[in-house]
Amino acid sequence: MLSNTNVLLGVSGGIAAYKAVALTSKLTQQGANVRVMMTPSATEFVSPLTFQAISRSSVYVDTFDEKDPKKIAHIDVADWADIAIIAPATANIIGKITAGIADDMLSTTLLATQADVYIAPAMNVHMYGHPAVIRNLKQLEDWGYHFIEPGDGYLACGYVGKGRLEEPETIINVINEHQSDNKLLASRKILISAGPTREQIDPVRFFTNRSSGKMGFSLAEAAAKHGAHVTLVAGPTEIEVSHPNINRVDITTAEEMFEEMNRHFPYSDIVIKAAAVADYRPKHTYDEKMKKQEDEWNVEMERTKDILQTLGEKKTTQYLVGFAAETSDPLKNGLKKLEKKNLDAIVINNISTEGAGFGGDTNIATYVNKHHKSEEMTLATKQEVSEKIVSFIERDMKDEV
Template sequence: MLENKNILLAVSGGIAAYKACALTSKLTQQGANVKVMMTTSATEFVSPLTFQALSRNPVYTDTFDEKDATKIAHIDIADWADIIVIAPATANIIGKLANGIADDMVSTTLLATKATKYVAPAMNVNMYDHPAVIRNMKQLDSWGYHFIEPGAGYLACGWIGKGRLEEPESIIKAILKHQSKSELLAGKKVLISAGPTQEKIDPVRFFTNRSTGKMGFSLAEAAVDMGAEVTLVTGPVSLELSNDRVKRINITSADEMYDVMHEQFKTHDIVIKSAAVADYRPKVTYAEKMKKNDGPLYLEMERTKDILKSLGLQKENQFLVGFAAETSNPLEYGMKKLENKNLDAVVINNVAVEGAGFGGDTNIATYVHKSHKQKEIQLATKYEVAQKVLTYIASDMKDES
């Protein structure tokens, strides 16, 4: 989501300035165009040359150093930026911004920009708790600055407490999460199925599978963060939603999921079936617990209803997406599912590959549109994979409209 974004990193004078070096590198690795500006105090901790090498762009340190006579530097760079990240943000720079003081390159640029601004504070724990600093942060928050709270731990000053600059990975994660709330799916109603189903044998036994629902829950959370109205139909899982804006419907069996998905289908714009629904169930279920015998046990199984295929047959204007979890020839079987079930897209993954199986927090996948256009999703958290899948869906829907 940061690819080709113009990101201006503002570094102010604190010992945590060394972390801004890693942040510059990681933002560049995300595909962003990164430029750095520094306060005079920041240059006492890290050389501008370091940031120039990492960003592959000139570093701005002086308001009066006009590198191009045809432009006013701090206005030009203020207009260039899509996103500005202040890291570390000292009590001093926070105070300047909250009170409209513009006396150096960083403060003048920040007062002149209309870019989205993220503030990552770093300071002594007592400074962070000072009423003046709290007041200044509240003022910036009311003006639309987005704060990335510092971590707690051992500080360079010797104190232990809150005030340590968040790690570069956490800063990027916070930015990505906020950027994903860009209303990409605003006005859309999204229906998602998740988790396994349980097919009853007797009062104490059932058939099920290894699905934990993590991918479906991540899709639901990401879709809400992107502005959608979300309904999640889930089999029996131990997960809880962190966002109360998701409407959750709990089911147990494949039949129950079939009924609920069909009830909800017509009122939704995007339907994603990530649930691992049982393909078979016992033909006979027993009211009493089955007793063990000396010999083998034989159970006759029957097919469950194919939820995805039946939705594909009823599809009108819905964008229908299936998941294909395979262990061999994943692309071949995934493409067959795309065609045979009248899908608009399919998300294919090989659950036998490390990092992509059931129960983990990561996934690897291939998103394939019905036009056979493919997007490879490398190893990432399931939430990040969900963001990419939903972004591809939104893009494909826009192209089709």
């Protein structure tokens, strides 16, 4: 998997830096093109010359040591890398990446790269369990970084516990396996809709629903982490996206969402419609605020276009996934929707169940594909449910190849 792959190996200042020498050797044996970048502290443990001899390439330490005046070194290396591995990754470098600090060559380059980043922590067992480190690791995971968990054993500080840098062979195996798993989505374009729509009555009033967009945004993040290029058509929501592989398109109305989904649909491999789109909109709208009346005010409503039905009719090679938010007979109604709208899969949830409604951070759902193979997803965060949905889609697409 790593043959002819450009690998940036970042070495930070821990005693486990000596294992990075063996990792460099293993990577070159696999046919990877390796460039090593060290923090100043790392050079206290291992000489740059050692890495240079094994990688057969210059070693980067100083941000201001520009070896080629035609290039800015840290940007050049950031663009060159297909994969970045930080091994060992100390609590310090992990904290810098999380905080966006760029005060040395390695931290600066990591801010600039678009490559997959694998972090292999190595530190004292109590440091690894500190709330700040746990928080930082969780934040990086949410941003799409990948981790190679440290092993248990005797540590250089004398403690026995979790914090030992994994062996080079294990690091390479984990990366090979992950790159292989991601291969299906790495070349895929995924179109996802998220959030509610707003249907205007007058300049101050509109109809909408309780959707927060959290499920659709979580799906976009999960797909991007798996290497996909995601177009996210989002209704009005305060949620931000952070992954560089996500192109966000903001809309307001059901008609605008219909237009954007249809515009991107022909160029998409996978389409997930997670948005809660208004089924009806006011037939008449007003340019000025409607004044309070003495009697009742009846708002006549008209049907909006059925986005999922339209996409199901137009589908050629796209893998189309819908959502069914139900309050009664969820499985029965969801399966009807699966068949009627020509879907490849549907995610069904009973929004009246505690933990599965709109606006929350958790969900409970059932994934059913067109062959009626179903997967129950018990109460979990929307991020965790999204990871499962993406994995089910990957599995089903592989089965059809």
